[in-house]
Amino acid sequence: MADCAPIEAAMIAGHFGFAAAVKARAPAVPLWGLMFACQWLDVVFVPLLAAGVERLVPVGDAKPGAYGAVVIYADYTHSLVGAVALSVLFGLVAVLRYGGRSGAILAGVALSHWFLDLPMHRADMPILPGAVGGLPRLGFGLWRYPALSAALELAIVLTGAAMYWRAARRTAEADASGAGAVSSDLRHPAAVRNIATRARSRTLGIASSLVPRRSRYSAKTQKGQLQHTS
Numbered sequence: 001m002a003d004c005a006p007i008e009a010a011m012i013a014g015h016f017g018f019a020a021a022v023k024a025r026a027p028a029v030p031l032w033g034l035m036f037a038c039q040w041l042d043v044v045f046v047p048l049l050a051a052g053v054e055r056l057v058p059v060g061d062a063k064p065g066a067y068g069a070v071v072i073y074a075d076y077t078h079s080l081v082g083a084v085a086l087s088v089l090f091g092l093v094a095v096l097r098y099g100g101r102s103g104a105i106l107a108g109v110a111l112s113h114w115f116l117d118l119p120m121h122r123a124d125m126p127i128l129p130g131a132v133g134g135l136p137r138l139g140f141g142l143w144r145y146p147a148l149s150a151a152l153e154l155a156i157v158l159t160g161a162a163m164y165w166r167a168a169r170r171t172a173e174a175d176a177s178g179a180g181a182v183s184s185d186l187r188h189p190a191a192v193r194n195i196a197t198r199a200r201s202r203t204l205g206i207a208s209s210l211v212p213r214r215s216r217y218s219a220k221t222q223k224g225q226l227q228h229t230s
């Protein structure tokens with residue numbers, strides 16, 4: 001397992017770069033969810049690798065763990081149909097927590113993993129789970145050219161970082177001009193201010209309940225208000 005870690009890191013940066021780009025365009029979707037979604041197929045891959053269901057085979061006499069020097073028989077998690085099924089599953093769970101739009105975006109990001117792996121992998125990604133039917137395996141094999149694939153990955157990371165940075169700056173500018181916080185993830189001071197506002201209104205609610213009341217009726221009303229604010 002430890003030997004496999006650097007191989008698995010082969011395309012992690014590119015996936016995260018893509019997630020950052022999506023965050024810039026869809027600020028309401030939680031960042032941690034996007035980061036998790038973009039690696040979801042590999043997250044499921046790890047226990048299947050440990051169980052021997054999916055395999056890594058180093059290419060030729062390449063040093064184990066060398067960048068991209070591996071054939072990955074992830075016949076369930078990285079089959080096209082398997083990736084769609086896992087992405088739909090991820091999206092359905094996300095819908096329950098974050099609503100339809102965010103769930104759909106997170107499912108799309110989960111599936112993007114397969115399409116970002118496609119140019120890199122050495123024709124080892126089957127179409128059907130378990131590579132049944134003997135259909136051709138897919139992958140353009142850019143990992144055969146480590147400098148080229150690393151450059152492509154770096155380009156995805158830089159694009160994602162630039163989009164994220166521009167979105168964060170727009171949020172900060174909107175915030176400064178009084179338009180309010182657009183996304184708490186993009187700008188921490190806004191998140192801190194939101195929490196402070198919530199804490200202040202809650203404190204005011206509790207404080208006002210401590211003010212002595214003349215009649216039992218107003219004390220009852222106040223109790224009701226306190227329940228509303230908590």
Ligand SMILES: [Zn+2]
Nearest residue numbers: 041042113117
């Ligand atoms: Zn992968």
